[in-house]
Amino acid sequence: MIELGKIQELEVVRKTEIGIYLNSKSDKIGPDILLPIKQVPQDVQTGDEIEVFIYRDSEDRLIATTKKPKIVLGELGVLKVVETTRIGAFLDWGLEKDLFLPFKEQIGKVEKGREYLVGLYVDKSDRLCATMKTNKILTSKSPYKVNDKVQGIIYRINKDMGAFVAVDNKYDSMIPKHEVYSSHRIGDKIEARVTKVREDGKLDLSIREKANVQTDEDVIQILTKMIKNGGILNLNDDSSPEEIKKQLNMSKGAFKRAVGRLLKEKKIQIIEKGIKLS
Known part of the structure; x- marks a missing residue:
């Protein structure tokens, strides 16, 4: 049986001037599929089996290719947008015909040139079409444990969840x-640390290091910010988490830990509206 969207071995059933025609060796149901002449291996004979990928050409006809696409049915892949239109986007998946990503299958704004x-x-x-609604294909059975470093790509953002x-x-x-x-943004590639493995197997991640390691980096960031501001930073324990995040890109808890260390080391002092270098 010939399967659309999958790599499979098919038998050469006849040779022509435009290419060779293929079909399933064990179950010849449906029409023979063309493999264009420019992709036909040298010295191939009728009865030989060839590994091909089946998709549709620009005229919606089933066609075979010996090229390996960047994604097949049942798998996920990171693809680059080569064109955006009012009805959807087109992605480079390594074949002559670009892969269509319908507008209804997009999440967020899709931009040309991004992956x-x-x-x-x-x-x-x-x-065959692409979808960004990938959660049903993802698995929760990972080999990772707490504090492992991992790499991934952001596929969805929920302001209330993360x-x-x-x-x-x-x-x-x-x-x-x-x-x-x-x-x-959706499509960003990140490096992170596993902070928790949930009961269902899904991972909680942090883009920050362990508290003691991260505090070292936060201390440097605060000192650098103060130097740029003439030795003063208008943030303190009464500052809102939003304002701290806006100025330093860190949580209020991280800010307080770093300030505590700087005070202990007598590198800063408290002033009315913030802190300043000693």
Whole structure:
């Protein structure tokens, strides 16, 4: 049986001037599929089996290719947007015909030149299309444990919950809202640390280091900011978390830990509206 959207081995059933025609060796149901002459391996003979990918050409005809696409059915991949239109976007997936990402399958604003995590599906017209609604394809059975370093891509952002991340383009994870300290966008690739493995297997992530390591970096960031501001920073214990995040891109708790260390080391002193260098 010939399967759309998958890499499979098919038998050469006949040779022509425009290419060779293929079909399933064990179950020849449906029409033979053309492999264009420019992709036909040298010295191939009738009866040989060839590994190909099946998709539809620009005229919606089933066609075979020996090229390996960047994504197949049942898997996820990170693809670049080559064009955006009013009905959707087109992605480079390594084949002659770009992959269509319908507008209804997009999450957030899709921009030309950026890369996004997508899955592959067959639409009602029996055509291959991309979708950014990838959570059903992601798995929660990851090999990672607490404090492991991981890499992933943000596939969805919920302001009330946080940033959803596909670790290794495969494992469902999230950076909780209180851990998101910078302006991330869908499609951003991140490095993070596992802070929790939930009962369902999903991972909680942080883009910050462990508290003691992160405090070292926060201290440097605060001192650098103060030097640029003439030795003064208008933030203190009474400042709102939002204002601290806006100025320093860190949580209020992280700010207080770093300030506490600087006070202990007598590098700063408290003033009426903030802190200043000693």
